[in-house]
Amino acid sequence: MANFFPKWANWLPLKLLVIAFVLGAVVTCGIWYYFTPKYTNVGYMPEQPAPFSHAIHVEQLGMDCRYCHSHVEVAAHSNVPDTQTCMACHSQIKATSPKLAAVRASWETGTPVEWVRIHKAPDYVYFNHAVHVNRGISCYSCHGQINEMPVVYQAEPLSMAWCLECHREPEKFLRPPSEIYNLNWRPASAQDQLAMGAQYKREWNVNPPVGCGGCHR
Amino acid sequence: MADAIMQSREAATERLKRAPLVTNNRSMSWITNHVASCTERAAPTWWWIAFTLSSSLALVSVFCIGYLISTGVGVWGLNHPVGWAWDITNFVFWIGIGHAGTLISAILFLTRQKWRTSINRAAEAMTLFAVVCAGIFPAVHVGRIWMVWFLAPVPNSNAIWQNFRSPLLWDVFAVSTYFTVSVLFWYTGLVPDLATLRDRATNKFRKFFYGIAALGWRGGNRQWKHYEMAYLILAGLSTPLVLSVHSVVSFDFATSVIPGWHTTIFPPYFVAGAIFGGFAMVLTIMLPARAIFGLHDLITDDHVDKMCKIILLTGSIVGYAYAMEFFIAWYGGNMYEQYAFMNRATGPYWWAYWTMIFCNVAAPQLFWFRFFRRHVLSVFIVCMFVNTGMWFERFVIIVTSLHRDFLPSSWNMFYPTWVDIWTFVGTFGIFLALFLLFIRWLPMICIFEVKAVLPEADPHHGHDGHDHEPAAAMKEGVH
Numbered sequence A: 001m002a003n004f005f006p007k008w009a010n011w012l013p014l015k016l017l018v019i020a021f022v023l024g025a026v027v028t029c030g031i032w033y034y035f036t037p038k039y040t041n042v043g044y045m046p047e048q049p050a051p052f053s054h055a056i057h058v059e060q061l062g063m064d065c066r067y068c069h070s071h072v073e074v075a076a077h078s079n080v081p082d083t084q085t086c087m088a089c090h091s092q093i094k095a096t097s098p099k100l101a102a103v104r105a106s107w108e109t110g111t112p113v114e115w116v117r118i119h120k121a122p123d124y125v126y127f128n129h130a131v132h133v134n135r136g137i138s139c140y141s142c143h144g145q146i147n148e149m150p151v152v153y154q155a156e157p158l159s160m161a162w163c164l165e166c167h168r169e170p171e172k173f174l175r176p177p178s179e180i181y182n183l184n185w186r187p188a189s190a191q192d193q194l195a196m197g198a199q200y201k202r203e204w205n206v207n208p209p210v211g212c213g214g215c216h217r
Numbered sequence B: 001m002a003d004a005i006m007q008s009r010e011a012a013t014e015r016l017k018r019a020p021l022v023t024n025n026r027s028m029s030w031i032t033n034h035v036a037s038c039t040e041r042a043a044p045t046w047w048w049i050a051f052t053l054s055s056s057l058a059l060v061s062v063f064c065i066g067y068l069i070s071t072g073v074g075v076w077g078l079n080h081p082v083g084w085a086w087d088i089t090n091f092v093f094w095i096g097i098g099h100a101g102t103l104i105s106a107i108l109f110l111t112r113q114k115w116r117t118s119i120n121r122a123a124e125a126m127t128l129f130a131v132v133c134a135g136i137f138p139a140v141h142v143g144r145i146w147m148v149w150f151l152a153p154v155p156n157s158n159a160i161w162q163n164f165r166s167p168l169l170w171d172v173f174a175v176s177t178y179f180t181v182s183v184l185f186w187y188t189g190l191v192p193d194l195a196t197l198r199d200r201a202t203n204k205f206r207k208f209f210y211g212i213a214a215l216g217w218r219g220g221n222r223q224w225k226h227y228e229m230a231y232l233i234l235a236g237l238s239t240p241l242v243l244s245v246h247s248v249v250s251f252d253f254a255t256s257v258i259p260g261w262h263t264t265i266f267p268p269y270f271v272a273g274a275i276f277g278g279f280a281m282v283l284t285i286m287l288p289a290r291a292i293f294g295l296h297d298l299i300t301d302d303h304v305d306k307m308c309k310i311i312l313l314t315g316s317i318v319g320y321a322y323a324m325e326f327f328i329a330w331y332g333g334n335m336y337e338q339y340a341f342m343n344r345a346t347g348p349y350w351w352a353y354w355t356m357i358f359c360n361v362a363a364p365q366l367f368w369f370r371f372f373r374r375h376v377l378s379v380f381i382v383c384m385f386v387n388t389g390m391w392f393e394r395f396v397i398i399v400t401s402l403h404r405d406f407l408p409s410s411w412n413m414f415y416p417t418w419v420d421i422w423t424f425v426g427t428f429g430i431f432l433a434l435f436l437l438f439i440r441w442l443p444m445i446c447i448f449e450v451k452a453v454l455p456e457a458d459p460h461h462g463h464d465g466h467d468h469e470p471a472a473a474m475k476e477g478v479h
Helices: A012-034 A054-060 A083-090 A098-109 A129-133 A139-143 A160-168 A190-203 B002-016 B028-040 B045-071 B086-110 B114-118 B120-140 B145-151 B167-200 B204-213 B221-254 B266-293 B301-332 B335-346 B350-368 B370-374 B376-402 B418-441 B447-452 B469-478
Strands: none
Touching: A083 A098, B028 B167, B028 B418, B028 B447, B045 B120, B045 B418, B086 B114, B086 B120, B086 B167, B086 B221, B086 B266, B086 B376, B086 B418, B114 B120, B114 B301, B114 B447, B120 B145, B120 B167, B120 B266, B120 B418, B167 B204, B167 B221, B167 B447, B221 B266, B221 B376, B266 B301, B266 B350, B266 B376, B266 B418, B301 B335, B301 B350, B301 B370, B301 B376, B335 B350, B335 B376, B350 B370, B350 B376, B370 B376
């Protein structure tokens, strides 16, 4: 009986297997890296209607976060300041700066400035700012070194796995209540952080939910 | 006196002699030609008609599933409190049918039941196609099917990890393992026959297709040695699956706290029911195939007879389980369980319950009589009853247990929508279309195994036919 296939066909299955394996590995690694919020969301820095700089307001001028984000300690939602808050100063300071045109227009028309939202949890996630900042979680934990950002960008992935990292081990992130809004504060060492965090966790009875219903109510 | 003893001994050995597995003294080449030619002749007209009808029906199912996914599970009739209805009924129905194939191919192989050889190939194919139909329902009933990959333990940016204490997850693993092992087992058994088809191939396309599929099989001693070992190992792996898959399916219900579901009898009762329904489906499709392709010498009336006996046995186990559920409901003294079972038999779904009892318990009792096991029509009719009854069994278990919630204000009936009905009807199209493709492209009977059970295949054949006739007959009987 004649051969149905040429001799090189003997190695074909093995070659195909190797190609399939390599392709599979490349696709897996690609999805692993490129399809997660770590890649897709971190670094998101849209252009805003007015080039507001946290670096100038917080670092140079020493303003507290809560001057503008005034509801953060009492509400689930941390507010973006209204035009009136901006104009409290800017009606006097840099009152004619072209960079503030959008704010002045809003002041005159009464239509709010359309700031572009950066940190967005999905609709099915209930996030409460007040409960976090009142129980030892700093702005820094989620928003990064926002006090030094000339233009705000997303510093952390805000993925569910990232939330759970802290919810499962809050002692790694809890800090003294006095340092919540001090974004430059750092624990003396990792060991210090763990000892202090464990103590706060115990004393404040910090027991973050890790079941579905905690956030997806 | 001595003559009388000899006579009665001869009569006894005559009775002990088993009927031949291949009738009419067919030769090896006849078997190869007859089975292989089913795939080699041009497709007959009836095949095209049947294939057109069944694949059209399959498309109806595909359309319904597309409509379901694009619109949402609201297109089905299930709603509170009947949150599982036809979807899971159909899933359990189809997955159960598969079990006969695995039992025939694995357990009957390990127990050296030679009559399995002529039916195992088609029964295993039926297993695979039934699991394909079964797999559709749990996949599409999740609502947001694009999230179905959450069932797989893949590390992801949601840090979602599967709940390994949930029987629904065990089900995913049980069914996917079952499908994988069944495919491997079936394909391994096909390789020597694929090589036969390759060697008989006359046109280029068939040479190429079967040449690749036969994986370079040449039939050398070493290949046979490896083949036998691989087949034995796969049979060993498949054997526990006959018991485990449907046990796990039953855990979906048994580990819950719903009266009517929460019973320890479920795993053995489900397994018996699966084998029962599976054998009925094997006969339902093998009897027409046998008639059409003239395979009466290979799938003999003895084969049918044996399968009928298994149906009778497993049907009786199922009947016992139905009775025992009632007994335990009474004996356990739990009023909710008592209510659940009384409601099954006398509540608004009484018609479904008594259909189930008639089809699964009463109808197979005919198989106590040889007459009904030997007549194709009666066998076929009883099998159709069993097919119907086994679907109703799952419907009764699921819907009647759910429609009476713990909260009487939630009590409600289940009404299927046209999408429910046509999705289910369409799966028969998928099943039959796949089976029709199977009988056109692959040898539906395991050629080399059937040849091995011919008397000529016995190394002692033709050497012991002289002075010790009774001993030879005894030996054949022991086989």
